[in-house]
Amino acid sequence: MKRFFCLLLSLLLGLLVSADPDYKELLNLQPLNPASLLASFNFWSKASLQSYEQQHFKYIPRSLGQILQHAKTRELHLRFSTGRWDDESWGARPWGGTKEGGTGVELWAWVEADSDSGSFARWVTLNNALSGLFCASLNFIDSTRTTRPRMTFEPTSSVSNTSSENMYLLHGTLPREVVCTENLTPFLKLLPCKGKAGIASLLDGHKLFDASWQSMAIDVRSVCSEDGSECSIEMEQTVDMVLDVDRSKRPRDNPIPRPIPSEHLHCDISKPYASNEACFPSDADLGQSWTIAEIFGRPIQGSCLSEDSQGQLRDSVCINVPLDREVNPYGDAVETKNEAGSGRCFAIPASKPFEMVLSHIGPQTFNDISQPPLYASRSFTGHGQERGGVQTLLTNPSRTSSIEFVYFETLPWFMKPYLHTLDARLSTSSTSSPEIIKETFYRPALDRRRGTQLELLVSVPAASTVVLTYDFDKAILRYTEYPPDANRGFDVAPAVIRLLPVEGQAEVYIRTSSLLLPLPTPDFSMPYNVIILTSTVMALAFGMIFNLLVRRFVGADEVEGWNLAALKAKARGRAMALLDRVLRKGKEKKVQ
Amino acid sequence: MAQDIGTGSEDANFKMASRPATAPKQPPPESSKSIKTRGLVILSFWAVVVFLGLPVWLWTTSIYRASLPLQDMLDWADGKVFVPNSNAARHALNVLQACKPTFPLQIAIEAPFLQEVEAAHLVRMTQHALDDLNEFSAHHLRLRLKKTFLSQDPQNASMAVTEDEYAAGYLKDYGATDGMDVEALTVRLQPKTGAQAARAELQSHSAKLDVFYASNQAPSVSSSSSTLATFIAGKLQELFAEEQAIIAYILQSAQTMGQASQIALSASSTPRELRPRFHRSLNPELAAKMDSRMTRSLKYAPTYHITVSLFTPSATPSSWEIESALAEYFTPLLDSISGVSNFTVDTQVQLYAAFSPSVQSPEYDTEQQTWTLREEDLSGFINAAEWPLSPSIGAGPTLNFVLYVPDRSTSPLVVKGSRASSWLIPQWGGVVILNPQDTNATSSEATLSKESIQPALLTFSHQLLSFLGAPQTPPSLPLQIQTLTRLRAASLLLSASSTMGSLARLTVALPSIAIPETVSSAVDTTLMHLRTTCDSLKGGKFRDALENARIAEIQAEKGFFEKSMVGQVYFPDEHKIAVYLPLLGPVGVPLLMSALKELRRLWASRKIRQPG
Structure with a gap:
């Protein structure tokens, strides 16, 4: 016992000595040409696995930690995204695409279980709990939206090998989910400073969901040291957004865009019609000048737990502009410049607000954006209510090297692809080249139980475009399976592309945009129409047979016609009798 | 049938005879056979509707309702108020199971320094005194003389041994008993020289009460009263006063609740003057205090x-x-x-x-x-x-x-x-x-x-x-935890019973609710465990009682909150009309009209035959 305590103590001491803090946060601002700004918020926290398992929570939030423990989840990746990343003008994705998800909600996790069915039960538990925590419809990730990818995802946890046998990877998407403020609020609550201090104070639903593209990510994983003696659990929360600078700078109380007065207009003089009368507004060389408060609506409220045990401040904000651009910080921030000359960082004291101005004075230069390793776009082809097709264009921009990647698609069960029509060809040739698809993993759909899972190992030669196509049939749904707005169409989850890591390079993920699949939609008053029509036919048949059986048939001249006069007389007689009776009764009463 | 044919033909003849001569042409008389066939046709149509259509319709639209022992359940909820009225025979079974929660507490008396006869006498007298003091019959203390090997041989050395044994801790002892409950409290009588009056000390970490008495207070066998006995009785009563009050409160509130719901539900003819006798009325300020205690404490x-x-x-x-x-x-x-x-x-x-x-x-x-x-x-x-x-x-x-x-x-x-x-x-x-x-400790x-x-x-x-929900007194933790066991067993028993009552009333009030088989089995388990709880309470096995009451409560809740019962089958009336009317209208009207016509014809022919 004593020995154990000694060990514990030494461990604790070791933890204290190690420079790795339990929590850090960093905001990376990257101006993108011409008038966009990429803001990457990153929050990282850690706890020892032992305290986590004993439910002593500090910077790992209790609400999420308990859910993960309850569902025996060892690693979790949750993504909320809206918008589309514009490869052409914004370049490569932040974090190599590892911290973004497809449009809507995407979730994948490694769950510990004894069997496939056991892992699915825990997966459902996890989804239901997360759904409550993040106010998202995650509980709708059922068996039809769940897949078990083989090649696309690798665990980032370094767990010992013995336990990894019982790990099951499950992946689910909700492309239809609209991400909004109600998802951001619980996201912020998970942070130790809850958006009250530090860079998280800039996160505001009005700005975040007004962005051209945004992605919120939560990653939880466990990390062990080399010898496996010391394990810890790490949680990383990331928010990336691309803001339109002009749009963000509009004052909040007067958000309607107004025409720029002509004297402030910058004209593109290279146009042939450029003159005093005609002006083609140019924003290409306008550059950017803004302050944090202009873009985000408020300055940064100090920093959150940025002081390490020696009282040193960590960097909180970094801006990636060439060093010859003028950047003016306000507040007692400590500035450090990047050796490569591509940016500078600021360490902010705990309780002072921080403001930074990217000046319009001086050269308006940007850092070069890096080229993405692959361009991917996906669209529908096909015709009619029944026949459909999918076409994906995969372009390798590199002039020298070919590229190899995993292409992963999950299709809903009502979209029935024909694998024999799967065809990959170079855009320059009209015949298919079988060497492009190297491996195929295909799991066909089962109606109402399982979606299609398609994983392809694809190789694209240098400086060429591959066209990947396949055909599918659209199934007809049952009356109750249509959503309330059935005519809008059905969302098909984005395809995930994982570029296999080349020597010395990190993994890169790319996601295509989601697709909207129109299905044949019935008229929803149909059941009543059917009931009435069938009933009418049945009643007609019945009436005919019944009358044939029951009625007596006589000659036309033998039928007694309606004697109207007699009827009238009879009715009058009845009425008189009734009146008479009433009158008599009244009289009798009077007499009495 | 033969009669029918007869009347049919008579009717036809009569009609022909009475027809006015002005009519230009008459249809030929209908043969009795065709009239009979028509009657049979209509009859067979109706037979199909009544014997095939109706049962199929009822069968396909019916909701499964497992049978529940409703009367039993309601009886439990009402605290098993036995009604000695005319239908006593029907209740005979229930009377046998009637439960009146009682809490007999074993208290051991150790008197190592007294003669056995003396000690027994003292115990008897204390018991008398206790019974006089106690006005709440459901909760009573039973004294028992613990035979210690010291009773004949008062030696200090041996005394120390027993003390050590007891000092080992009541808690462990308490946890180790499997079902059989040990004494709720041990009273140790020890003479103390030079003391004027008796003095009691409760040990805070074990269920032991040390009573020190002056040696002249030791009762003689002949005397009929003893100050020591009265003192011990008073002390014991004081220790368990709060527990008694809480139990009385729990029982009473359950009773009033049960009655209130009964009144609200139906004008049943239960005579309310026949309350169980344990219903000691509480004084208002104590009741208010208990009220606030109960609202504060969590459900078990x-x-x-x-x-x-x-x-x-x-x-x-x-x-x-x-x-x-x-x-x-x-x-x-x-x-x-x-x-x-x-x-x-x-x-x-x-x-x-x-x-x-x-x-x-x-x-x-x-x-x-x-x-x-x-x-x-x-x-x-x-x-x-x-x-x-x-x-x-x-x-x-x-x-x-x-x-x-x-x-x-x-x-x-x-x-x-x-x-x-x-x-x-x-x-x-x-x-x-x-x-x-x-304020100046800035480092930490x-x-x-x-x-x-x-x-x-x-x-x-x-x-x-x-x-x-543990009581504030007595200050000894083991005693408090014991009390907690009893209180929890009692309140669980009552809450499971009242859940049973609610479930019974619910199934009666909502005829369209489905009752799956699982509910029925949950109810059976609950009732069984309620019975066991009651027996265990009577036998003084409080831990057993708590265990059973716990299962009963879980099962009762499981039955009450059964998922498939929550979703009721609900079809609005306009929905039903929209579905049924297009078929039933065009088919039903000819069927009904033909049946009426046929009946009228039969009636008319009978009327004619009777005078004739």
Whole structure:
């Protein structure tokens, strides 16, 4: 016992000595040409696995930690995204695409279980709990939206090998989910400073969901040291957004865009019609000048737990502009410049607000954006209510090297692809080249139980475009399976592309945009129409047979016609009798 | 049938005869055979409708309702009020099962320094005195003389041995008994020279009462009264007074509730004057006190989750030595209550926890040099919208203990008026404001030490006991936990019974609700375990009783909250009309009209035949 305590103590001491803090946060601002700004918020926290398992929570939030423990989840990746990343003008994705998800909600996790069915039960538990925590419809990730990818995802946890046998990877998407403020609020609550201090104070639903593209990510994983003696659990929360600078700078109380007065207009003089009368507004060389408060609506409220045990401040904000651009910080921030000359960082004291101005004075230069390793776009082809097709264009921009990647698609069960029509060809040739698809993993759909899972190992030669196509049939749904707005169409989850890591390079993920699949939609008053029509036919048949059986048939001249006069007389007689009776009764009463 | 044919043909003849001669042409007379065929056709159509259509319709639209022992369930809910009226025979079975919770407590008397005869006499007299004092028959104390080997041989050395044995701890002893309950309390009589009057001492860590008496107080066999006996009886009565009051309160409130629901439900003819005799009426102030106790305490659950949270409005302190502090100050208590309920404990640290806007910010009291919170703001102190105090995952309720460390600028912070720094939120948890001890201790600012959390954890322990419903007296913890066992068994018994009653009333009130087989089996299990609980209570096996009552309660809740019962089959009327009318209208009208016509014809022919 004593020995154990000694060990514990030494461990604790070791933890204290190690420079790795339990929590850090960093905001990376990257101006993108011409008038966009990429803001990457990153929050990282850690706890020892032992305290986590004993439910002593500090910077790992209790609400999420308990859910993960309850569902025996060892690693979790949750993504909320809206918008589309514009490869052409914004370049490569932040974090190599590892911290973004497809449009809507995407979730994948490694769950510990004894069997496939056991892992699915825990997966459902996890989804239901997360759904409550993040106010998202995650509980709708059922068996039809769940897949078990083989090649696309690798665990980032370094767990010992013995336990990894019982790990099951499950992946689910909700492309239809609209991400909004109600998802951001619980996201912020998970942070130790809850958006009250530090860079998280800039996160505001009005700005975040007004962005051209945004992605919120939560990653939880466990990390062990080399010898496996010391394990810890790490949680990383990331928010990336691309803001339109002009749009963000509009004052909040007067958000309607107004025409720029002509004297402030910058004209593109290279146009042939450029003159005093005609002006083609140019924003290409306008550059950017803004302050944090202009873009985000408020300055940064100090920093959150940025002081390490020696009282040193960590960097909180970094801006990636060439060093010859003028950047003016306000507040007692400590500035450090990047050796490569591509940016500078600021360490902010705990309780002072921080403001930074990217000046319009001086050269308006940007850092070069890096080229993405692959361009991917996906669209529908096909015709009619029944026949459909999918076409994906995969372009390798590199002039020298070919590229190899995993292409992963999950299709809903009502979209029935024909694998024999799967065809990959170079855009320059009209015949298919079988060497492009190297491996195929295909799991066909089962109606109402399982979606299609398609994983392809694809190789694209240098400086060429591959066209990947396949055909599918659209199934007809049952009356109750249509959503309330059935005519809008059905969302098909984005395809995930994982570029296999080349020597010395990190993994890169790319996601295509989601697709909207129109299905044949019935008229929803149909059941009543059917009931009435069938009933009418049945009643007609019945009436005919019944009358044939029951009625007596006589000659036309033998039928007694309606004697109207007699009827009238009879009715009058009845009425008189009734009146008479009433009158008599009244009289009798009077007499009495 | 032959008669029918006869009347049919007569009718036809009569009609022909009475037809006016003015008609130009008459249809030929209908043969009796065709009239008969027509009757048969209509009859067969109706036969199909009645014997095939109707049963199929009823069968396809019916809802499965498993049979429940409704009368039994209602009887349990009504506290088994036996009604000796005319249908007593019908209730005969129930009378046999009738349950009247009783709490016979075994109390051992050890009198190592008395002769056995003397001791027995003393015990008898004390028992008499106790019975006289006790006015609540359901809860009674039974004294028993414990034969110690010392009774003949009063030696101090041996005495020490017994003391050591007992000092080993009641708790362990208590936990080890399997079902068989040991004595609720052991009274040890010890003579003390030089003492004027008898004196009693309750040991706070074991269920033992030491009574020291002057040697001249030792009763003789011949005397009919003894001051010592009266003293012991009074002391015992005093120890168990609060428990008695609580049990009486629980029983009474269950009774009144049962009656209220009965009155509300139906004008049943149960004579209410026949209340069980254990219904001692409580005096109002005691009842009010009990009321507040009961509303404060949590509903019983086999597992409770405890969340200990550190809240602070700023960034410091950001850590605390909670693990070691819990292990030292809190876990021992939880271990000793584990016989009643299990606990899981989790902790969290929350920085930047602001008050909700409805709470007034603290005011500075210049006289006392403290910051004060208004008492009416205490209920809104917990900022439910922002503080992450969601219940823990898993079965069982969550108890929240909040340690609030005010900002340095607003400390020390206390409650205005009472100057208290901790309070309870009924059925939710407790709050303790921990004011930093020393304002100049800046080095340990970021971390709260184990010692500084200790007072807060002790407060939480007290709060936990009161949430569990343990009585304040007697001051001995084992006795309190024993009492808790009995109270929980009683309240579980009553709550499971009343759930049974609610379920029975629900199934009667909603005829369209489906009752699956699982509900029926849950009800059966509940009733069985209720019976066992009752027997165990009577036998004084309180731990068994608690175990059974727990199962009964779980099963009762399972039955009541059955998922498939919640979703009722509901079709609005217009829906039904839209579905049924298009078919039933065109088909039903000809069927009905033909049937009416046929009946009228039959009636007319009978009328004619009778006078003729």
